[in-house]
Amino acid sequence: MTETVASAPGKLILLGEYAVLEGAPAVVLAVDRHARVTVKHGVSRNRIDAPQAGATDIGFKVTENGTEFATADPALSERLALVGTVLAAARPASSLHIVTDTSDFYDHGAKMGFGSSAALTVAAYAALTARRPSLDRVVELHRAAQHGRGSGCDVAASLNGGVQAYRIRDAVETMALQLPADLHWRCVWTGKSASTTSFIRGLEQAEHRRAAMAALTDSARARVAELGDTAQSWVHAIQEFTIDLQHFARQTALPVFAGGHEELMAIGARVGVVYKPSGAGGGDIGVALSTDGAAMAAFSAALDGAGARLLDPGLDRNGLTLG
DSSP, rough: EEEEEEEEEEEEEEEETGGGGOOOEEEEEEEEEEEEEEEEEEEEOOOOEEETTEEEEEEEEEEEEEEEEEEEHHHHHHHHHHHHHHHHOOOOOOEEEEEEOOGGGGEEEOOOOOOOHHHHHHHHHHHTSSSSHHHHHHHHHHHHTTTTTTOEEEEEEEEOOOOEEESSSSSSEEEEOOOTTOOOOEEEEEOOOOOOHHHHHHHHOOTTTTHHHHHHHHHHHHHHHHHSSSSSHHHHHHHHHHHHHHHHHHHTTTTTTTTTTTOOOOOOOOEEEEESSSSOSSSSSEEESSSSSSHHHHHHHHGGGGGEEEOOOOOSSSOOOEE
């Protein structure tokens, strides 16, 4: 019996939400919240334990038509569908015992929005194949599991680690970036989970989608180009993109700044801190940035009565680890 263990980090999007869906760049950093997958080869039968999906000792088989899980519960099958997609792509040659752990991505049972599905895709494929995958491959798998939706920037964070500019046009493109040493940033959990896929579906149906996306993609390109070596350049670029993201939300009627984000932006504005949703919005997590440590301390202190709380994920520089 052999065992392979893989771990992949989550993500925090600093700039480029929604625009990245149309080929504009996004800036994403990897955080030290990890999905872990252990695969034992040569066991007596195929089975999976995925506690966060509610799966204990569930059998499965991989066929030409995909992965079939031995459960009569359609909701459980849906929660295991992502791993099923990866299994079908990996085509394992022997019986497996798979154990997944995405507990880092939850707060008392609520998913926080650090990109657990992307991290799980990367870790699962690496553990099943015992090799480091290409970015194109895992982006393809993640999009397939999401019914063709999503940009893949969270997948890039999980695979590569660090900070990077990401975009997908005819092919995936990434460029490593360096956070300025004097940039103060904190992650905030709103306390409310949101569904990224439902927001993307809403965008697909938005009346003024085309014009709104055109303006936002122009903004993302311009703001990423502004990023320099100074913290001020990052804070200014992210602040300007956030203003444009607010206009986008109004045009499309997407509640990007609902779920506590508007209140957190107001707190930030009072103390000189830029705050924005990280990702699709409507809840989940946000990011606060400043050039001033005292201002960030004031922002942190002001959160006590806002129903939100600071998280302290560090920057993960390694990305996927495989052992």
